[in-house]
Amino acid sequence: MSEVDVLVPENAVRRMHLVLAERLRELGHDVALVGAGTRDAGSSTLDRLLRFERNVLGVRINSLLDVIPDAQLSPARPQAALRLDLAGGEAAVPSPVLAPLFSGSLSLARAAWMLMRGQLPNVDILLDATRPVAHAEPMVDSRLSLLRGIDDVVAGMVTLMVAAAHRYPESGALTCGRPSGAMERPIDRQLISAYLLSMTPRQIGGAVERLVSHVHRWDVSYRFHKGGRVVDTGLLAGEPWITLPDDGKRFYADPFPFEWEGRHFIFVEDCPYGSDKAVISVAEVFANGTATVPRCILEEPHHLSYPQVFTRDGEIWMLPEGGSGGDLVLYRAESFPDRWVRHAVLIPDRELFDATLLEHDGRLWLFATERYGYGSASDTLVVFHAPDLQGPWTPHPANPVTVDRASARPGGRFVRVGDRIVLPLQDGTDGYGGALGLADLLELNEATVRLTTPVPILSPEKTTYPKVHTLNSTGQLEAIDRIVRVRRGKRRGTL
Template sequence: MIIEFRCDREQARLWMRRETLRVNDQDIPVQFAWTTTPGSHPAGLEALFELERIVLRKGKAGGADRLKTIPERPRAGSPDVVVDFTSAARDPKCSAKLYLRPRFNGCAGENAALAAVLAGDLPVIEIVNELDGTIMDRGHPSAEIAAGLSGGLEAVMARTLSMLTPILSGAPRLVPQLAAPANSGAAPNPTPFVVRGVATSIAKEIYRLCCYAPHWHVGWRYAENADVWRTGDLSGPAWNVLGDPGNRFYADPFPVTWQGRTFVFFEDLDHRIGKGIISAIEFDGNGPVGKVLPVLEEPWHLSYPFLIENDGELWMIPESTAHRDVPLYKCIRFPDKWERHATLLSGLELADVTITQHDGLYYMFGAWRDGTGGYSDTLAIYYAERLLGPWRPHASNPVLMDRATARPAGNFVAVDGRLWRPVQDCTNGYGAALGLAEVLELSPTTYRQAVRHLLKPGPLWTGRKLHTLNRCGQLEVIDGSRVQPKTAALLASLRSSDRPSQSDWHSALAKPIARRLH
């Protein structure tokens, strides 16, 4: 197979240095055809991108940076597949069997992508086969790590490349219906946008200097028959907040009753070092009792402690994307002793792994990332006959690219014979809301879901975010985030048993100030 990328010389960027595409476990070389597309490009765009590189990315290179030298590699011959990133008309003499055109909110070319970002959002991406007009795939990327206009463009192009691989692999595509805003295709003057971006970045740095950000906290209640899955909202008994020492946050709560005792396990992150461990606290029917216990720590960050009972044992699969694997831990002594038992998948970033059983198989859901782009917009599914595997990829992986419905947000729930999954809705930022999605179809080759309810922070659950929902018996738990001033956190920790030393004070206040002064 000969794959050809057609790109505009005037828009030659760092992401175009890709030499291969991974297709059916093989690295297929990519050749380039450089063209010049008629039409204007936003004045001063490259200077503004350079400003963002210096100010927002601290000098680090990014995929939207201009290529100083356009690679002129020899062409292998007439392409079998053309991927045209320009807005130019298709050459009718082209004999390629597949002619793919990425579209951004319905329009082709970099200017269309820029117009969407300048309008305040990343576009819906469509990959269209121009030979017959078929939409091969559709997705909506997330922007949680996109800094400025150049970062938005980089996120869009990274996810566009991610969408090409399964199409060229011949995997069946489950094309979602995603509404795209109207797009003129003409990018307006980007200068005000970039100036606002720089000002916003400075404001965020000041905020981070004064406050721990983000600062998550766990909510709990005994819901009886008024739980979220039955009401479709956050009404019912009032939510209580699990207290934390201020310089640590608690998130991703998973409750379980085991050996006659109920504990809630959660991510426990120390702001002073920026790494999470798994901790737990006991609940007695009225609320939390005793102290928070650390139960699992690794040299790398851990979060989202998914729990599953299997063959008379209790198992945990904490998120460990920093280690690029999906580990399985066995409970040796409940609740505080766990040993790594197996690695279910390796060599990949799969966040918030959540497993359910359906029609005799185990299905593993996770937010997949291939090293680029956002962390919350792409769903991958794996299946196995046993918890220990072997785990095989779903025929349509990645199954879905949609920031509003992809990332898991807690355990699957069966209600009146229907299977449901909570999903993180990152439309307005990471963890901004939570959707309740009904699973309509699930097999090794198919998947369909429909979001029936959307939960947002508000009077019933104060705070700024909401991204995990779980239940055990009558105990229901969620999480959210709040503003946590660093001085208040330090004063609170002084009154706790976890008293900071003089060096902790220096780490929490002096070092951030020094970094920003230099």
């Protein structure tokens, strides 16, 4: 256990400071919040813009930027092993010090300015103001709300800072070689101008689009392949795709094909329009390409998706995403494909998303993204391993493996392509569900996790194909989903 002082503005202790301190305490560190100067000069304008969204636009969120008026501060400890400077870099304190940079600036206002202009900030952690030791590309789920967007960036910063502090001095011995010169923070006039001239028009456009279209909805398409899968070629070329039919009142997503006794099934997330809770449904696909209408086979009080179905130990299992329920739950088919029972909680009390199973070198592995109560569920890759399916499941020491909107969240099963092991990964650069890439697993053991940079899936014309979200296949059947814009009242079309 090490002593860590977290330097915070004396007059603006925020929820993010408390969350960061608590997460380090959970890892065994002795943490104190220490007042160090006043708030960043640009934060007052940023706070006014955030209050505008709350009070005028009605954005409701339990934000990491909320000021906590009665937070308990402690005196600085000369013997502290490490200091985390979240007060803007103005305090003169002994080394070693870790501090965040937001796209090259000590000020969070720069990240806000970029978000308002439609750009995506990154985060670096610097040791003693010179040596970058960690880097993140946080996912921003909402591009039309400054309050929600900046919260995602701050959540990514907190996760990165916790990891860097917990690994110090190991992390301090490395450099990730990114920032060089510090960027100036934007002045108040620039912040206001960016909100009025860039963000406000996009907010209006988004409101109009939501009135006429189902914005957050997906198509599931499938085909019988002849050995040339998307994962083999990187292209959507080949046999034509068939769209899974619906009743115009719901969307399907996260397709997982499964073959059983010569029959073909596709398990999907099934979400009615206007609902924030989906169920798991199944459709049967026949040899002529037609399919039944998906029927519900699993429902919980919380949202379910990503119905990963597999066989092991003579049983058929499902490991769906249920992150909002707080546990990773394994289900067993009591009567396939219609009746499933909760079998075990594999990993309790963690918000894990799209956990994807792999058997490798005599162990089982799970790749997933994790949300620590705040921020996006799509940028923080974590890995667990176990001797068998029942566990115990052990967090990998490299967690979080990465904080990256373009290469963290799984988008389908691991696939073996010759000697390669390939994992589809979601790319949220253009928004959630914006694209899908294929990454090779280079190294995986109890000390190291290494993947290649994902290669985007391309259209038949070999141009980047946007809005693909999930890719899965069996021996004969292949399925994808994609974002589509459909006018309200219309049924989905074909690919």
